Amino acid sequence: MNHNPQSSEGRHDDDVALSDFLASLMDYTPTIPDELVEHYLAKSGFQCPDVRLTRLVAVATQKFVAEVAGNALQHCKARQATIPKDKRDKQQKDKRLVLTMEDLSKALREYGVNVKHQEYFADSPSAGMDPVTRDE
Amino acid sequence: MSNGGGKTGRLLEQPSTQRRKVGGDDFAQAIAKVAVAQVCESEGFHAFQQSALEVLSDVSARYILNIGKSVHHSANLAGRAECNVFDVIQGLEDMGSLQGFTGASDIDHCLESSGVVREIVQFVNEAQPIPFAHPIPRFPIVKERVPTPSFLQRGEEPPEEHIPMWLPAFPVPETHSESPTRNGKGTEPHANKVEHERENGKGERPQLNLQQQMVSNISEKSTLVDPSDAKATRVAVEGNPFLAAPLKIGDKEVASVAPPAKLFNVIALDNPVVENFVEDKSISVLETFAPAIEAMKSTHYDSEEDRTKILLNEKPTVRFKIGMGNKFLGRSTDLSHKKDERQKTLSWFTMEDEKDDRKRRAEKILRESLENPDQLVQL
Numbered sequence A: 001m002n003h004n005p006q007s008s009e010g011r012h013d014d015d016v017a018l019s020d021f022l023a024s025l026m027d028y029t030p031t032i033p034d035e036l037v038e039h040y041l042a043k044s045g046f047q048c049p050d051v052r053l054t055r056l057v058a059v060a061t062q063k064f065v066a067e068v069a070g071n072a073l074q075h076c077k078a079r080q081a082t083i084p085k086d087k088r089d090k091q092q093k094d095k096r097l098v099l100t101m102e103d104l105s106k107a108l109r110e111y112g113v114n115v116k117h118q119e120y121f122a123d124s125p126s127a128g129m130d131p132v133t134r135d136e
Numbered sequence B: 001m002s003n004g005g006g007k008t009g010r011l012l013e014q015p016s017t018q019r020r021k022v023g024g025d026d027f028a029q030a031i032a033k034v035a036v037a038q039v040c041e042s043e044g045f046h047a048f049q050q051s052a053l054e055v056l057s058d059v060s061a062r063y064i065l066n067i068g069k070s071v072h073h074s075a076n077l078a079g080r081a082e083c084n085v086f087d088v089i090q091g092l093e094d095m096g097s098l099q100g101f102t103g104a105s106d107i108d109h110c111l112e113s114s115g116v117v118r119e120i121v122q123f124v125n126e127a128q129p130i131p132f133a134h135p136i137p138r139f140p141i142v143k144e145r146v147p148t149p150s151f152l153q154r155g156e157e158p159p160e161e162h163i164p165m166w167l168p169a170f171p172v173p174e175t176h177s178e179s180p181t182r183n184g185k186g187t188e189p190h191a192n193k194v195e196h197e198r199e200n201g202k203g204e205r206p207q208l209n210l211q212q213q214m215v216s217n218i219s220e221k222s223t224l225v226d227p228s229d230a231k232a233t234r235v236a237v238e239g240n241p242f243l244a245a246p247l248k249i250g251d252k253e254v255a256s257v258a259p260p261a262k263l264f265n266v267i268a269l270d271n272p273v274v275e276n277f278v279e280d281k282s283i284s285v286l287e288t289f290a291p292a293i294e295a296m297k298s299t300h301y302d303s304e305e306d307r308t309k310i311l312l313n314e315k316p317t318v319r320f321k322i323g324m325g326n327k328f329l330g331r332s333t334d335l336s337h338k339k340d341e342r343q344k345t346l347s348w349f350t351m352e353d354e355k356d357d358r359k360r361r362a363e364k365i366l367r368e369s370l371e372n373p374d375q376l377v378q379l
Helices: A005-025 A034-044 A051-081 A087-093 A103-110 A131-135 B006-023 B026-043 B052-075 B086-096 B114-128 B189-219 B227-237 B256-270 B270-277 B283-302 B303-314 B316-333 B340-349 B357-371 B373-378
Strands: none
Touching: A005 A051, A005 B114, A034 A051, A034 B026, A034 B052, A051 A103, A051 B026, A051 B052, A051 B086, A051 B114, A103 B052, B026 B052, B052 B086, B086 B114
């Protein structure tokens, strides 16, 4: 890319970059299907026959979801790291990374979405706790 | 609680129905769940809590909706119905303003060089495309409606001038006008009832009139039958003996016996008591009820078969014959309108619907006539 100090040239570059990107979207298949995005966009009043714009929204949504999921993953990993080492050996078998409401609500809070846990009543104090903590 | 099970069952049912009502796009939600799950899997998750997956898919669906709203709004603000790239970028910037993006502080920046777009370009370049797991049909499916063919399409002429050709044609006449099964049992009871009432109200009268006219034509060949006469007789039939057509001289002998015979046959069958009275020889009464007696004799003593039949199922036979008698009434009235006594009887018969009433009256009349035969003779 030609980094020209002149603003008009720079804008021209941006123009080219944008049109290139939009053209590349034609070949790119986002994980979020076009039909779904079109459905929700049509619900909101969005009206455009251009598939590239739909793809752009799809990609943006996918990026958003990926960011949220990445955040939640970091929360999940951090939570697992706080468990003491001797317990971690026991927990080794279920080291699977699980997307939980706890992590997700923390991740979503950064994006302005407040998720509240459903109220939860247990018949015994140990119900719903981790099997490790129940052992103690 | 004894009825706890039932209650909880109902409570469990309610949310599902409500949810179905509110949702409407369960299909879209299901697809969103799969897509979000795929994205999460690519991020490194192994498993999900069901509720977390639902929340995330719901949030992402709302994200798309909000982008759409924002884009639509900015397009409308520029006076356009269709959106273009810059509207979309503007919408993405609006959605991303909470996190912030590079160059967000520059208010006058060009949308082409927006930080949001750059981030997206970076994301697309880094992430390898993961296609959606399932093939998706186009949705929502809009069912095509089949309209009723118009007059033009059917090639029919509209029944009225003021109906334009392009309007949908009327249904086949059989469906809305008189149908052959109207009196059948197949139609709905209410409509049937109404029809019956209408028939009883209007249909019976012309029939009666027709009968009267026919009978009077047959029996009174010499006397002319004009409409007013027919009307008068009809009134007489309806119960007022004083409005009956005046007797004509020489008409006395005209009254034929045969049609009333059937009628009186019915009466005689109705109440055997009459028989006893009639058996007592009183000339005038005998004269009046001669046909009845004859009929009685024929039915009661002539054939064994008849008698057994009557004895076995008296009720149905009697009822049936009353129906017949009712039909004959008009004729007989016409035939015997010189005899006041008889006419009175007949008019009573017309009026009374109750079988018991009829019996009683016939009995009463017989008694009266027996008690004072002079009156009858005078008549």
